Amino acid sequence: MIKNRYIRQTTLRGFGEEGQRKLQNSSVLVVGAGGLGVPVLQYLNAMGVGTIGIVENDKVELSNLQRQPIYSEQDIGRPKISVSIEKLQAQNSTTKFHCHNEFLGTDNVLEILKSYDVIVDATDNFPTRYLINDACVILHKPFVYGALHAFEGQVSVFNYQNGPTYRCLFPQMPGKDEMPDCNVNGVLGILPGIIGNFQTLEVIKILTGIGQPLSGKLLLYDGLVQMIQQVSFEPKVENQTRNTLEENYQYKSCDLSALVTPEEFQKMLLSKSQYQLVDVRSPEEFRDFHLEDTINIPLQELPNRISEVDIKRTVVLICQSGIRSEKAFNYLTEYLDGAIYQLEGGLQNYTQLWK
Structure with a gap:
């Protein structure tokens, strides 16, 4: 550990060198290096998490730059995972990175997730989110959830110390027309940074044992009025005892x-x-x-x-x-x-x- 690098954390009462050691010895998988994933990756890396895995298979597009500030105009057309790791290594050369240049599916999710302590859902679609949840239940892994819409966001922690799972809050995958699509309705560029940093804080709390993670609580953030609310929900045993993945996690087409x-x-x-x-x-x-x-x-x-x-x-x-x-x-x-x-x-x- 480079002591001076993290001195603002190691001198922090209630965190200290012990908290820093826990970060150094921890591993986190971030699924998605987009709007939510970018701030999560940057702060986990800056704060000293020892091993970070990234799941991403997209390329940088011009429309990404409004809310994904790790990328620049010169990066357009390049794989996001290559660009992000290159810039994260420049930020902190001591971090170990694992590259998963692929989409998560039923054929690879358990193998990819199994070696990490915490999973971060930085995706933007329900099929992947339900897949992550079910894999985390099978593997007994906590995962940190974040979601965006226009000027609002949500954050929660699932499957943590026998707490509720994602399905305890949202039992069934909604239909495509039942939930908003950011590709159509848009999202304010700063919002992913806010929600992504909330997610990062939850990861840090889980890894180090400080504070109270948002297990059994859904944080609702409204950026237009700077209002934060929390909604409590209870675990359901039937959602905590999963042994197998579903056959597929695609939206069910009406035809x-x-x-x-x-x-x-x-x-x-x-x-x-x-x-x-x-x-x-x-x-x-x-x-x-x-x-x-x-x-x-x-x-x-x-x-x-x-x-x-x-x-x-x-x-x-x-x-x-x-x-x-x-x-x-x-x-x-x-x-x-x-x-x-x-x-x-x-x-x-x-x-x-x-x-």
Whole structure:
């Protein structure tokens, strides 16, 4: 331990050198190096957590820079995990980093999570969040949750010392249309920094034993009025005794026959069939990366541009994860009669064919 580096912590009453040693001997996995993950990573690293793992498989996009300040314009197009580790190592050369350049799934989640003391959920989608929860219950790992919407955020600690799990608070995964999508509704750039730092504080409390972690409590933050509230909830035994993962953690589509798997989609692209690819992501996302012969109609513009959808051909709707494409599907099938499909799991699922 470099004593002077952490002197403001080692001289802190109630933390001291013992607390610093606990951090040095601890390991934390951060799932996601985006809006929430960036502040979590920067402060865990600065404060002296000995081993940090990062799960991330995206590349830096221009639209990330508004809320992910570890990245710069020169990093656009580069893998987030490479850039983040490069800059974190420059911040603290004593930290050990483990790179998991992949998406979490039922096939790898238990193997990846098993060697870490605390798991941080810095994701932005429900399927991954439920997957993390169930894996943590099986492995008896605490995980720190954070979520964002517009000017508001949430933080809690799950599966800590026989405390409630994520499913004790949210028993079932909501449908895609039941919860807001930050890709469509937006988020104020500073908010991920605030919520991410709240998450980091919870990690530090768990690792060192100081204070009272937010186990059994959901912290609600409203940035517009600077108000913080806490809601208490109780554990449910049936959610604390899980032994296996679910078969899959995908959103349940309202029309499974409308889903095109990545393998089917690839065969379609290689065939001579007549099709139209409609990408419903934002213009910024589309400029950063898109498939050839694709038109871009952002989801929010779809009602005014519905005439651009060519129902004389097979239409395949595309987005990043499948959330926006299903919303587009639901809208289009209400007004158009034709062969309309959506790419299952979005581009992030399709690109896994080449990993």
